[in-house]
Amino acid sequence: MQNQATKLKDIVASDTKKDTPHTKFIAITSGKGGVGKSTISVNTAVLFADIGYKVALFDADIGLANLDVLLNVRCTKNILNVLKGECSLDEIIMPIKENLILIPGDSGDEILKYSDQFIYERFFEEASNLNDLDYVIIDTGAGIGEHTQLFLNAADEVIVVTIPDPAAITDAYATIKITSKFKSHLHMVLNMVRNAKEAQMIFNKINKVAKENINNGFNLNLIGSVQNDKNIAKSIRNRTIFVDEYPNSLTCRDLKNIVKKLIFKLEHKVLDDTKEKSFSGFIKRLIEQF
Ligand SMILES: Nc1ncnc2c1ncn2[C@@H]1O[C@H](COP(=O)(O)OP(=O)(O)OP(=O)(O)O)[C@@H](O)[C@H]1O
Ligand SMILES: [Mg+2]
Numbered sequence: 566m567q568n569q570a571t572k573l574k575d576i577v578a579s580d581t582k583k584d585t586p587h588t589k590f591i592a593i594t595s596g597k598g599g600v601g602k603s604t605i606s607v608n609t610a611v612l613f614a615d616i617g618y619k620v621a622l623f624d625a626d627i628g629l630a631n632l633d634v635l636l637n638v639r640c641t642k643n644i645l646n647v648l649k650g651e652c653s654l655d656e657i658i659m660p661i662k663e664n665l666i667l668i669p670g671d672s673g674d675e676i677l678k679y680s681d682q683f684i685y686e687r688f689f690e691e692a693s694n695l696n697d698l699d700y701v702i703i704d705t706g707a708g709i710g711e712h713t714q715l716f717l718n719a720a721d722e723v724i725v726v727t728i729p730d731p732a733a734i735t736d737a738y739a740t741i742k743i744t745s746k747f748k749s750h751l752h753m754v755l756n757m758v759r760n761a762k763e764a765q766m767i768f769n770k771i772n773k774v775a776k777e778n779i780n781n782g783f784n785l786n787l788i789g790s791v792q793n794d795k796n797i798a799k800s801i802r803n804r805t806i807f808v809d810e811y812p813n814s815l816t817c818r819d820l821k822n823i824v825k826k827l828i829f830k831l832e833h834k835v836l837d838d839t840k841e842k843s844f845s846g847f848i849k850r851l852i853e854q855f
Contacts, residue, residue, distance in 0.1 A: 572617040592720035596736025598707035600754035614664035643669035692845035752788035764790030789823035803846030
């Protein structure tokens with residue numbers, strides 16, 4: 566078996582190693598479960614990787630349909646085992662395809678319990694292998710749980726996914742309201758819509774309520790929509806990645822538009838310089854909130 570550490574280095578190490586980490590963290594969340602967070606996480610991550618960005622998917626959801634299932638890999642250990650000192654970071658990382666790795670995570674409930682200084686130091690040292698990552702996409706659990714909020718708080722950009730269903734919209738709004746306490750802006754993706762027009766109409770309604778009820782200059786932005794497409798479920802059943810299987814579909818175009826807009830936003834934004842832009846910096850931010 567090929568050594569995991571070598572594989573990891575092959576995947577994330579670039580020829581021109583940049584001196585300072587520049588990783589951007591995008592958290593994908595929702596109010597209600599089952600609205601497409603994992604689908605959007607996986608497919609946008611693959612699109613970022615296909616363009617040539619170095620990407621990690623961080624699975625912060627411990628729900629049933631985990632990212633390892635969607636990506637057809639088997640993870641037996643996760644970041645908790647690393648933080649407990651039971652294995653190394655390299656051992657848990659799963660190479661998915663060129664430029665893309667999966668980091669099996671934890672919902673946050675447990676991560677913060679393990680604060681052994683020695684293990685953290687080793688972890689942060691090991692995590693320097695990940696300094697070349699351009700993007701980390703975090704698939705969070707649904708709902709407004711305290712620990713999900715920690716991930717949202719530590720991320721650079723947060724995307725709230727919803728579907729046109731009224732209950733999902735109400736729950737999405739609850740997430741937006743709570744998250745607006747510590748984020749100046751949030752993005753939304755309207756999933757399983759008929760078309761972009763329907764997405765815009767729903768977004769306008771949510772945005773109107775947000776504008777009336779959340780002041781402090783908070784800004785909600787529709788970053789895109791994804792149409793309802795039965796082939797998405799088909800890809801999941803076949804354990805294939807939708808954007809790889811249907812690269813010319815309208816739904817793939819929807820997903821590409823989201824990626825384009827994210828790149829535009831993130832590459833043109835002067836990021837908060839006080840933040841450490843590395844995977845270890847992200848975990849530090851998580852822990853420091855506790
Ligand atoms: N645009 C879409 N069109 C049709 N079906 C979709 C679409 N997006 C997601 N689905 C389907 O919806 C279901 C839920 O998707 P997914 O698992 O990505 O949601 P989730 O928000 O991650 O769920 P959970 O909260 O359980 O983690 C899946 O069966 C998936 O195939
Ligand atoms: Mg999910």
